[in-house]
Amino acid sequence: MSDNAHDRGITLVTGVAGFIGFHVARRLMALGRPVVGVDNLSDYYEVSLKEARLRVLQEENGPGPFTFERMDLADRDAVTALFAAHAPRRVIHLAAQPGVRYSLKNPHAYAEANLVAFLNVLEGCRHGKVEHLTYASSSSVYGANTAMPFSVHDNVDHPLSLYAATKKANELMAHSYSHLFGLPTTGLRFFTVYGPWGRPDMAVYAFTRAIARGEPIRLFNHGQSLRDFTYIDDIVEGVVRVSDRAAAPNLEWSGARPDPASSFSPYRVYNIGNHTPVPVTELVALIEAELGRRAETILLDAEPGDVPATFADVDDLMRDVGFRPATPLAEGIRRFVAWFREYEGAPP
Numbered sequence: 393m394s395d396n397a398h399d400r401g402i403t404l405v406t407g408v409a410g411f412i413g414f415h416v417a418r419r420l421m422a423l424g425r426p427v428v429g430v431d432n433l434s435d436y437y438e439v440s441l442k443e444a445r446l447r448v449l450q451e452e453n454g455p456g457p458f459t460f461e462r463m464d465l466a467d468r469d470a471v472t473a474l475f476a477a478h479a480p481r482r483v484i485h486l487a488a489q490p491g492v493r494y495s496l497k498n499p500h501a502y503a504e505a506n507l508v509a510f511l512n513v514l515e516g517c518r519h520g521k522v523e524h525l526t527y528a529s530s531s532s533v534y535g536a537n538t539a540m541p542f543s544v545h546d547n548v549d550h551p552l553s554l555y556a557a558t559k560k561a562n563e564l565m566a567h568s569y570s571h572l573f574g575l576p577t578t579g580l581r582f583f584t585v586y587g588p589w590g591r592p593d594m595a596v597y598a599f600t601r602a603i604a605r606g607e608p609i610r611l612f613n614h615g616q617s618l619r620d621f622t623y624i625d626d627i628v629e630g631v632v633r634v635s636d637r638a639a640a641p642n643l644e645w646s647g648a649r650p651d652p653a654s655s656f657s658p659y660r661v662y663n664i665g666n667h668t669p670v671p672v673t674e675l676v677a678l679i680e681a682e683l684g685r686r687a688e689t690i691l692l693d694a695e696p697g698d699v700p701a702t703f704a705d706v707d708d709l710m711r712d713v714g715f716r717p718a719t720p721l722a723e724g725i726r727r728f729v730a731w732f733r734e735y736e737g738a739p740p
């Protein structure tokens with residue numbers, strides 16, 4: 393952990409009403425660190441869940457440590473004013489238009505939220521002399537790569553969806569700012585995150601809700617896809633540790649054999665995943681066991697943009713911040729379903 397003076401600085405958390413942003417902000421404030429949170433409360437999934445997360449942050453912390461600003465990060469002037477008003481020392485940028493499948497339907501939402509907004513955040517960090525920008529990338533950048541586990545030292549030049557392409561673009565944009573302006577940046581490639589207060593558009597929540605209601609669930613790729621499901625507390629631990637350790641130049645980096653995960657500039661990329669791929673059918677079995685109900689399944693072919701497997705190599709994360717995710721899926725699903733029952737008022 394950083395020294396006390398460092399810890400007194402404000403951390404700007406974008407996407408604070410979102411799943412991961414909510415948990416990161418909550419953890420930072422539990423550590424006594426003030427947070428300015430930004431979100432536009434997009435209606436990609438139910439806004440009531442985002443509002444409920446914000447209520448928790450406000451009730452737990454009050455107006456002192458927690459300031460919320462509702463704004464669209466694609467609005468350049470608003471972002472300039474945000475950085476001028478709060479002068480954040482560190483930025484954890486988690487706001488984005490997520491979702492692989494939706495990027496086939498509404499690609500322009502990704503250009504705005506993931507490219508324009510990212511540039512605005514980079515500019516804010518540059519002019520605000522931010523000490524470290526940590527931002528969300530995604531396991532989806534591995535695209536057509538098949539070498540397992542996925543390594544940050546492999547090239548990722550073959551995205552299979554526009555969502556993945558925007559996340560890879562974020563890494564490239566970050567590198568240019570790390571180089572030109574000496575802005576330390578670290579990209580975190582998250583692997584299928586789940587847990588309490590999770591996202592209703594993702595498998596864990598969507599399956600749980602459907603099974604609890606007696607509705608059928610659709611298993612793409614006949615349920616045979618492997619996913620490296622990663623528990624939210626592990627993601628938060630990794631994000632906070634990484635944010636506290638500003639990216640530094642890799643003095644051994646060579647342009648003759650360029651390592652994609654680091655640079656001669658203060659730039660890093662890490663995987664953060666459970667390094668334990670599990671078939672989707674096993675996820676369904678765990679949810680069935682927790683709910684005490686059988687799922688009705690509809691088996692379908694893989695969808696365009698889907699990848700058959702994800703599996704994180706987390707050696708670099710472990711080496712640099714001394715942590716790797718380890719929550720077993722069964723334990724995480726137990727905690728998720730307990731929260732789901734409470735939040736949705738589902739029958740016990």
Ligand SMILES: NC(=O)c1ccc[n+]([C@@H]2O[C@H](COP(=O)([O-])OP(=O)(O)OC[C@H]3O[C@@H](n4cnc5c(N)ncnc54)[C@H](O)[C@@H]3O)[C@@H](O)[C@H]2O)c1
Nearest residue numbers: 407409410411412432433434464465487488528582584585
């Ligand atoms: N959850 C996962 O499994 C996963 C996996 C890989 C990467 N990621 C990335 O992690 C980050 C956080 O994901 P999440 O699961 O918490 O998603 P989320 O959708 O719950 O949170 C993102 C938040 O950003 C906000 N937002 C979107 N566009 C905005 C804009 N233009 N201005 C301001 N706010 C905006 C949304 O309203 C939302 O509350 C995202 O960058 C996502 O792409 C998530």
